Amino acid sequence: MPNQEIRSFRRRTLALLNLFWGLSKGADYKTLNLCSLKINQARSLEGILREVGGCLKALLNYKMFAFAVQDEEKLTAWVDPRLSHPALQNILKKDFSRTEALEIRPLRQETEAPGAPVAFEPAELLSYVLLDGACVARLYVLPNRRLFAYHDEILQTLIKTLGVALSHRMTVQRLENAAAVDPLTNCYNRRGLDRQLAHQVANAHRYGQEVSLIIFDLDHFKQVNDRCGHQAGDRVLQEVAATVLSTIRKGDYLARYGGEEFVVILPQTKKSHAMELAERLRSKIEKLVVGLPEGRSLSVTASFGVSAVHGDLDEAGLLREADVMLYKAKAAGRNTVMPGLKLCRTAAGQRETAR
Numbered sequence: 001m002p003n004q005e006i007r008s009f010r011r012r013t014l015a016l017l018n019l020f021w022g023l024s025k026g027a028d029y030k031t032l033n034l035c036s037l038k039i040n041q042a043r044s045l046e047g048i049l050r051e052v053g054g055c056l057k058a059l060l061n062y063k064m065f066a067f068a069v070q071d072e073e074k075l076t077a078w079v080d081p082r083l084s085h086p087a088l089q090n091i092l093k094k095d096f097s098r099t100e101a102l103e104i105r106p107l108r109q110e111t112e113a114p115g116a117p118v119a120f121e122p123a124e125l126l127s128y129v130l131l132d133g134a135c136v137a138r139l140y141v142l143p144n145r146r147l148f149a150y151h152d153e154i155l156q157t158l159i160k161t162l163g164v165a166l167s168h169r170m171t172v173q174r175l176e177n178a179a180a181v182d183p184l185t186n187c188y189n190r191r192g193l194d195r196q197l198a199h200q201v202a203n204a205h206r207y208g209q210e211v212s213l214i215i216f217d218l219d220h221f222k223q224v225n226d227r228c229g230h231q232a233g234d235r236v237l238q239e240v241a242a243t244v245l246s247t248i249r250k251g252d253y254l255a256r257y258g259g260e261e262f263v264v265i266l267p268q269t270k271k272s273h274a275m276e277l278a279e280r281l282r283s284k285i286e287k288l289v290v291g292l293p294e295g296r297s298l299s300v301t302a303s304f305g306v307s308a309v310h311g312d313l314d315e316a317g318l319l320r321e322a323d324v325m326l327y328k329a330k331a332a333g334r335n336t337v338m339p340g341l342k343l344c345r346t347a348a349g350q351r352e353t354a355r
Helices: 003-041 045-060 086-095 149-179 190-207 221-228 230-245 271-287 315-331
Strands: 064-071 074-080 103-106 126-132 135-142 211-218 253-258 261-267 302-308 342-345 351-354
Touching: 003 045, 003 149, 045 064, 045 074, 045 135, 045 149, 064 086, 064 149, 074 086, 086 135, 103 190, 126 149, 135 149, 149 190, 190 211, 190 253, 190 261, 190 315, 211 221, 211 230, 211 271, 211 315, 221 230, 230 253, 230 261, 230 271, 261 271, 271 302, 302 315
Parallel strands: 074 103
Antiparallel strands: 064 074, 064 135, 126 135, 211 261, 211 302, 253 261, 342 351
């Protein structure tokens, strides 16, 4: 082929590549602009993450997308597709300087089947840091296509958009939390309980997770107020709430249901484990000695009811089942847990807990 024809062929090829490059870049920026609009319109953290995940899927056709946020001491990670590979958990623990287990939630479109575990090398995983005062967040993505130079600019723009949306969402969340906290006991109030319970039950049905509920009531609490005064009663409520908060996990939720009645929401917890926790709480409250002015002190006991999500049970049904168990505990003489724990022996002679 003559040199002139070779040069002409090269010019045409380069022109086609530039055209393809320009079309691809234009399409990616169009996707980014549309996604940025949807991210800013999202009304929840999971809604924001779904839009970010959709954008990254369109841009990078990712193998894996993960987002982790640490607000105060709680660390939660959302992952799409669902992973069982331990490498990601190890990376998260290292990046957030944690040794204990963390909560990982699946994040995927409802029509998608769970993805197979993704194996990867840590160096392949792109990581972006977002800081928002009281919270620290990181975005992780494992691309499944070749990245061009402009992709870095697109990703940086997406990160800034996510950071702004996240900052706004966390501010709203803090205001909502402040309005959902009982000022006396520093745990959730009825409003906070309703919101958290609806969220946890929805997750249980959506992702097949287990959620249990403990409801407990201080026995003969009216006598405490009548005999020692309402200030003493308030002191008892504060001490009981502090005892429960120091016993449950960081990812569990304690709410003052009304008066001297409390509810504990236990995500990813079997009913049998919730019953064991209820028994520990009952024992701790029974042993609690509440100091009063003038060297006085008093003790209280509590009755417990336990329930767990099953079938299509909603949050009202979950509360109702636990409340029925609470009344059975009171009818059984108070200072007990219903349904009760029993000890049976296995064939090997070892003791195990059963209902």
